[in-house]
Amino acid sequence: KYGKKSRYNFRKPYNFILDCSFHIRKKLRKSNSPNLLSDEERRRIEKDTRTKSETKLKKREEKLQKALYYVQEIEPRYASKFIDRYFKTHDLHERLEIIRELSKYKSENIIEFFYKVNACTRNFSLKEESMKYIQSIGLPFVLRRKKQGKKNYIDNEQVKNMSSPEILMKRLYVDDLEKIKKFDVFVSHNSQDEDKIVKFYKKLNKEGYVAYIDWVNDKFDLKRQWCNASTAQVIKQRIKQSKVFVIFLSKSTLNSQWCPWELGYADALGKKICVYKYDDNGEMIPQFYEGYPQIYIDDKLWVDDDEKMEFKEWVNSDKGKQDRKSSNKFTEH
Known part of the structure; x- marks a missing residue:
């Protein structure tokens, strides 16, 4: 929790709102003629904002339910062995198969695994797979940027496995x-x-x-x-x-x-x-x-x-x- 990069420390909603409104509040303090709203106008704006926000939340919940429709919200007994193998193998195609398998389930350990994939894996296509999973279940995610400077061919290889x-x-x-x-x-x-x-x-x-x-x-x-x-x-x-x-x-x-x-x-x-x-x-x-x-x-x-x-x-x-x-x-x- 301490000393980690920003992709691990997701801001709380309260802090997010304060950060976003900082410049507006600063501008209002310096203004000689502040725009004071009447109680009626304030209630109207509050009502409109709440209506828009509830509509957005409803759409987000529907999208989340659709994403979780086929996901089994349970951790299979073999999940820990798959996770261990991922960090031991250097075969990118085997790693993709592990990501595919664990993306069919949802549990705390599996979610933590996909965050680790983003943090530890150099191959960008595998990091994108972890991003798709985390975002599909409605959790915050910051994609780790590509490595700067000299790159290994493994970093940019597009990993695709045949299926049949x-x-x-x-x-x-x-x-x-x-x-x-x-x-x-x-x-x-x-x-x-x-x-x-x-x-x-x-x-x-x-x-x-x-x-x-x-x-x-x-x-x-x-x-x-x-x-x-x-x-x-x-x-x-x-x-x-x-x-x-x-x-x-x-x-x-x-x-x-x-x-x-x-x-x-x-x-x-x-x-x-x-x-x-x-x-x-x-x-x-x-x-x-x-x-x-x-x-x-x-x-x-x-x-x-x-x-x-x-x-x-x-x-x-x-x-x-x-x-x-x-x-x-x-x-x-």
Whole structure:
């Protein structure tokens, strides 16, 4: 807090207003004929200023909510290892992948990491990535200027990484960072339920669980227009990396080809599986969905697995584990 440069010491609103009004107040003191406002005129100006300010604040809040729409406001367990690797590696492309991964989450440690990237990193394109993240979540940021004098070629190199399901699949088998990723809940769903899914995984985040959703966690590589055989291999690996498998059952899910396939693969692995019925209006639901525990949401998350219990208790209990023998039969079939 002491002796650091101005990019760390952001002014308080009170001091900011005093600094901005200093010259105006100084001018008024020296003026022989100060412009004194009537009470009515003062109230009118105050009202107009307040109205304009509230309009600006509302727009800023809407922009912030839009930026945080896809961000999981929780810190994954592997975040500290990613941060340590960033400051140990000299590979700029690996550093960009770490920045991309951590930009999908929000926590105090991750925010502090992005401030450190701006302070310590010489490459300007990586500093701009940290700026985009910090500004998108509505926090103050002062971009560190480019180095003066003689520059290294690394300083001005534009770091860009290629993205595709094939590239991600290769990283899954080669990259140590991809191997240490762990998720609490894999959410199987239909992408047509985007708004419903966002609300659902935000609820999981509040309960302390990191969710995996392909178009959120692998948004740079698993785009819908790129869907192919490599996408299926990536999904398999993400199911393996997840502790619990939850299928978000809605009208759209019943028309999906991917959801039953993902459910069958998770069952074959012996994963803990539960079903969240979003549209439970008496429509015909395939019987194989009825054989799994159901999840309910009110103030907390509940699971009905012969008995009603909190989701966190169910996750840590032996209930819900699939029979390995039946899984093997399913695989052979």
